[in-house]
Amino acid sequence: MVCVFGITTGEFVIAGILPDVADGLHVSIPAAGLLVTAYAIGMIVGGPTLTALTARYPRKRLILILLLVAVAGNVASALAPVYGVLFAARIITALVTSTFFANAIVIATSTAPPDKQASTVSKLVLGMNLSMILGAPLGTFVGNSFGWRATFAAIAVTCAVGLLMVMRFVTAVANDTTTSALTELRVFRIPAVQLAILVTAVGNAGLLIVFTYFAPLLVDVTGFTATAVPFLLLVYGVGATVGNLLGGWLSDRALMPSQIGLLVALTAGLGVMWLVSANIVGTAIMVFVVGALGFSVVPGMQARVLKTASQAPTLAIAVNASAYQLAAAFAAWLGGRVIDGGLGLRAIYVVAAGVTVVGILVSLFAWYRDRRGVTAQNVPVG
Structure with a gap:
């Protein structure tokens, strides 16, 4: 839930800091708005492709790598010197979002009783709910107070905390997949x-x-x-x-x-x-x-x-x-x-x-x- 909160806050928060991003990188509001489109394209294309290519990879190790990419993507966003770098960083971060969420659901539900799968999923989705209720407003507040780069830095820290929690607390669930991506x-x-x-x-x-x-x-x-x-x-x-x-x-x-x-x-x-x-x-x-x-x-x-x-x-x-x-x-x-x-x-x-x-x-x-x-x-x- 913590990891989902961090990653999805990175998706939603851009709406609250869009004018600051546009001003800071000297681009128009519509151009800054394309950062939202970039994230959506990354999820639509990257989710199924990356998930298929990593189908047989150990699940816990995979989500740790995906979280590292999310941390790196948000750090790159915070440090982006020009618009093109931020655009690329948003796409890279989006590429891992769907695959992380999919593997997180499979790991969580595999440790839950069969009659508790939907409620287990709801607890992960709660991380997304919290990103809407708390993450986006807090990220906007941080951006307004300390600059939009601080928002992405805070998201990177949140994802890093989630990564450490996964390392410490998440069970290494066996991946029974033996088939090819095709x-x-x-x-x-x-x-x-x-x-x-x-x-x-x-x-x-x-x-x-x-x-x-x-x-x-x-x-x-x-x-x-x-x-x-x-x-x-x-x-x-x-x-x-x-x-x-x-x-x-x-x-x-x-x-x-x-x-x-x-x-x-x-x-x-x-x-x-x-x-x-x-x-x-x-x-x-x-x-x-x-x-x-x-x-x-x-x-x-x-x-x-x-x-x-x-x-x-x-x-x-x-x-x-x-x-x-x-x-x-x-x-x-x-x-x-x-x-x-x-x-x-x-x-x-x-x-x-x-x-x-x-x-x-x-x-x-x-x-x-x-x-x-x-x-x-x-x-x-x-």
């Missing part, structure tokens, strides 16, 4: 794995549309002041933390029914947010509720991928993380089309609910296949 890729021929990853992409896309345009929705539609947005993001993050832990508990008890039920609740929540979008109090409440419902589905989705891709779980989790990043990119594009199409900002809530309904339908189809006995175990990988 053979591991064959796991994606399994329909259940394809559906599990598709659910992650589609099921999260609706919420990501709203989150991408959170600030203009809250300011221009509801009427909050710009200074209130950071506090509402904090409320959203607290809701996400509560929902994440509750979702892990529910998924341990009934994986697919809880996933479908929570997606239905999220759809309803987005609909309610549309209805109350002109009311400040109602919207503030729904920010918490939607944050909780949105993150309640994450542990179950990860556990579902682990269950269906048991022959290559690490690679599948890495690809699942890339699917989430693709969903984020699609969400930004679709939200932009909604606004440019003349439907108005408020229509984003309705479109987001509609996209989430598609996630429900994919989940129902996957559950239907399960109940018919069409599982990953029926399909050979090699």
Whole structure:
């Protein structure tokens, strides 16, 4: 959790220090904004590729190396003399993020009882929640107080502390993978794995549309002041933390029914947010509720991928993380089309609910296949 907190803070914090980075390196705000794109590209491309290439490497040794790269990447970011060096450092750091997260999940769940896998995943995801609630605001505060380079230095220190904790406390879990990278890729021929990853992409896309345009929705539609947005993001993050832990508990008890039920609740929540979008109090409440419902589905989705891709779980989790990043990119594009199409900002809530309904339908189809006995175990990988 500490390691996930450090690494994902490095991903999220750039938004808070973007103007300082642009000013310090003498580039425009749009050019600095490409640092976010660079990180996303690094995760989308690097996650599956690096995970496949390191499939047979001892897991504990691998995550220690990945953490060293994360430390080095953030140190390089802190010392970057020009924009190009910072851009490259961001890509290098992003390359190891998905592979680290995937191996961390496999290590953690392999030491947990079978009926506790989803809640174990939720504890790792809690590190991501904390990076949203504490990491990004603290990183922004450090950057504002001591300069943006100090922010990356602080993240490097956090990752280094996590590395030392892994060395001391994490069990060296055996890596049973004996197949080649090409053979591991064959796991994606399994329909259940394809559906599990598709659910992650589609099921999260609706919420990501709203989150991408959170600030203009809250300011221009509801009427909050710009200074209130950071506090509402904090409320959203607290809701996400509560929902994440509750979702892990529910998924341990009934994986697919809880996933479908929570997606239905999220759809309803987005609909309610549309209805109350002109009311400040109602919207503030729904920010918490939607944050909780949105993150309640994450542990179950990860556990579902682990269950269906048991022959290559690490690679599948890495690809699942890339699917989430693709969903984020699609969400930004679709939200932009909604606004440019003349439907108005408020229509984003309705479109987001509609996209989430598609996630429900994919989940129902996957559950239907399960109940018919069409599982990953029926399909050979090699």
